[in-house]
Amino acid sequence: DVKVTQSSRYLVKRTGEKVFLECVQDMDHENMFWYRQDPGLGLRLIYFSYDVKMKEKGDIPEGYSVSREKKERFSLILESASTNQTSMYLCASSSSSGSDYAGKAFFGQGTRLTVV
Amino acid sequence: AQSVTQPDIHITVSEGASLELRCNYSYGATPYLFWYVQSPGQGLQLLLKYFSGDTLVQGIKGFEAEFKRSQSSFNLRKPSVHWSDAAEYFCAVAPYGGSQGNLIFGKGTKLSVKP
Numbered sequence: 001d002v003k004v005t006q007s008s009r010y011l012v013k014r015t016g017e018k019v020f021l022e023c024v025q026d027m028d029h030e031n032m033f034w035y036r037q038d039p040g041l042g043l044r045l046i047y048f049s050y051d052v053k054m055k056e057k058g059d060i061p062e063g064y065s066v067s068r069e070k071k072e073r074f075s076l077i078l079e080s081a082s083t084n085q086t087s088m089y090l091c092a093s094s095s096s097s098g099s100d101y102a103g104k105a106f107f108g109q110g111t112r113l114t115v116v
Numbered sequence: 117a118q119s120v121t122q123p124d125i126h127i128t129v130s131e132g133a134s135l136e137l138r139c140n141y142s143y144g145a146t147p148y149l150f151w152y153v154q155s156p157g158q159g160l161q162l163l164l165k166y167f168s169g170d171t172l173v174q175g176i177k178g179f180e181a182e183f184k185r186s187q188s189s190f191n192l193r194k195p196s197v198h199w200s201d202a203a204e205y206f207c208a209v210a211p212y213g214g215s216q217g218n219l220i221f222g223k224g225t226k227l228s229v230k231p
Contacts, residue, residue: 004159033218040125042206042223043160058218090159104150105219107159 003027006091006108013115019078021111023091030096032074033105034058034066037088046089049074050096081115088112118143118211122222129197130230137192137225139207148210149190150219151181155203163205166190177201202229 007022025032031050035043035058045058047066055066063085067075074093078085089112092105119142129135141147148167152160164175171183181192190207204226208219 031218035221040223043219043221045218045220048218056218092160104162104165105160107152107161109157109159 004091004093004106004108006089006111008111009109011111011113013078013081013113015082015115017078017081017115019081019113019115021076021078021089021091021113023074023076023093023108024072025074025093025106026072027093027095027106028071029093029106030071031094031105032068033092033094034064034074034076035090035092036060037090037110043090046076081113083115086113086115118147118209118220120207120209120220120222122205122207122225124225125223126226126228128228128230131199132196135192135194135197135201135227137205137207137227139190139192139222140188141190141207141209142188143209143211146185149181149183150208150210151175151179151190151192152206152208152221153177153203154206154224160206163192197227197229199229199231202227 004025013019033048034046037043044060049055049068065077088110090110091108094105121140150165151163154160163179166173166183204224206224207222
C-alpha cells in the first residue's frame with residue numbers, strides 16, 4: 001500500500017515562528033501536493049510539485065513556500081506563522097502514469113497546526 | 117475556472133436507508149471525477165473515480181456514482197447506509213485532463229447516520 005507520512009499530527013507554534021511541515025511518500029510518485037482544510041471551505045491547494053525541484057502555486061500560496069529536494073519528500077514552510085494559518089494541513093501524492101494515473105491521490109493523515 | 121459544487125453541507129440519514137450525495141462541476145472538457153471520504157481525524161481515501169467509458173462507476177464500500185454530462189453532475193449513491201459510513205465526503209475534479217495530477221475539491225458534505 002502507498003504510504004504518505006506527515007511528520008506531525010499536531011503542532012502548536014507561536015506567531016512569527018518559522019514552521020516546517022514534512023511529508024514523505026514511499027511509492028516513487030512524481031506528484032506531491034499540500035492542501036489546507038478548513039471547515040466550510042473544503043480543501044484548498046497551496047502548492048504542488050510534479051518533479052524534484054519543481055513547484056507550482058496553487059490557489060492560496062501566500063504566506064507559504066515549499067521545497068522538494070528529493071522525490072519522496074515535500075516540505076511546506078510557513079516563513080512567519082500567523083494566527084490565520086491555524087488549520088489542518090494535508091499532504092498527498094499521485095502518479096503521472098500507470099494504473100494510478102491522474103488524480104488518484106493518496107493522502108497523509110494530516111497535521112493540525114495551531115498558531116498562538 | 118474549474119469548480120466543484122456540493123450543495124449539501126450536512127445530511128442525516130437513518131441506518132439502512134439509501135443515500136445520494138450531490139456533486140456538480142464546471143469544466144469545459146470531459147473531466148476526470150472523483151469521490152473521496154474522510155473519516156474523523158483521518159486523511160482522505162479514494163472511493164471511486166471516473167475517467168471515461170461507462171457512466172456508472174462502482175467503488176469501494178458499496179458506493180457507486182453516475183456521471184451525467186448533460187447535468188454536469190457526478191452524484192454518489194449507496195443503497196443501504198451503515199453507521200460506519202458517517203464521515204465527510206468530497207467530490208473532486210482533475211483539470212487539464214489530470215496531466216498535472218492536482219485536484220479541485222468541493223467543500224464537502226458531512227454525513228451523519230441515525231441508528
